[in-house]
Amino acid sequence: MTTVIPNPGLGTFRLQGDALKSAVTEALDLGFRHIDTAQFYDNEAEIGELLATADVARADLFLTTKVWHENLVSEKLIASVRESLARLKTDYVDLLLIHWPSPEEAVPMEEYISGLLEARKLGLxxxxxxxxxxxxxxxxxxxxxxxxxxxxxQIEVHPYLQNEAVVNFCQQQGIVVTGYMPLAVGKVLEDSTLASIAGKHGTSIPQVVLAWLKHRDIVAIPSSTKRAHLEANLKAFELGLSEEDLSAIRTLDRNERIANPDFAPEWD
Incomplete structure (x- = not known):
């Protein structure tokens, strides 16, 4: 599957201040062009400042932000997107997402999906x-x-939550899957199966996981602040995994969900 979304991207959840500056600056220098943020992350303004002073043309960037569920009603959605753009110091984002479906369907989906379409029509x-x-x-x-x-x-996908039903449905419909928390907030680093595969290839566990996501045609947005890790994330896309490797990773799925707030939908 080909996509207009550069793969991998840089996830910025929980990044602010010096950590965010390091991540964005180093990522751009290494060739990353996909930056993922959200209204909820409270770092759009910092990202806007960093991108405004970066030596990368806006047209060469792929910038994603997400509308928080408190802004889903029609009178708030467009206004909130304009506020995001002001913070990001740009006239448009490349991709606008609904961050979470409306909790308990308090806002009808028709209202906020129509809001997305309107935002696109307005050129936001x-x-x-x-x-x-x-x-x-x-x-x-x-x-x-x-x-x-x-x-x-954009959904949580890692070896312990492989999310097969949603991934398969998306890909059948021609919808790109973007996987967040690909390293299960570091839990994969202790995994003996992944360590064995990494040892066989002379690489690292994060690189094995990112190569596995690429094999599944999933766009990965790992979060990293260190240049060496960011560089390794890029190199992971050159790694080929065998059927034996892939079969071993499939056995790790245990439906372990990390991002599961009390307002989450009833998962597949």
Whole structure:
């Protein structure tokens, strides 16, 4: 599957201050062009400052942000996107996502998916998508937006939560899967199966995981602040895994979900 979303990207959840500056500066210097943020991360303004002074043209960047669920009603959604753009110091984002479906469906999906379409029509975003949507919610979103309109569903994917049902449904519908928390917030680093595969290839566990995601046609957005780790993330995409490797990783799936707030949908 080919996608307009550069792979890998830089995730910025929980990054602020010097850590964010280091991550963005080093990533751009190494050739990363996909930066992922969100209204909820409270770092759009810092990212805007960093990108405004970076030696990279805006047209060469792929910038994603996400609308927080408190801004899903129609009178708030567009206004909140304009505020995000002001913080990011740009006239548009490349990808605008709904961060979470409305908790307990308090806001009808028709309202906020239509809001995404309106944002795109106004030129505030080039592409639209969703995040943390189940297959049922994706079907509903496709019915509202129309086939081919939703570029991606950004979901948690790592060896312990392989999310097969949602990944397969997205790919059948031509929706790109963007995987967040690919390293399971570091839990994969202690895994003996992944360590064995990494040893066989003379590489690291994070590189094995990112190569596995690439094999599944999933866009990865790992978060890292160190240049060596960012460089290793890029090199991971040159690594080929055998069927034996892939089979071993499949056995690690245990439906272990890390991002599971009390307002999350009823997962697949």
């Amino acid at each position: 975003t080039r592409h639209i998508g969703v995040s943390n949507f189940t297959t049922r919610q994706l079907r509903q979103a496709i019915d509202i937006a129309g086939p081919g309109q939703i570029l991606t569903n």
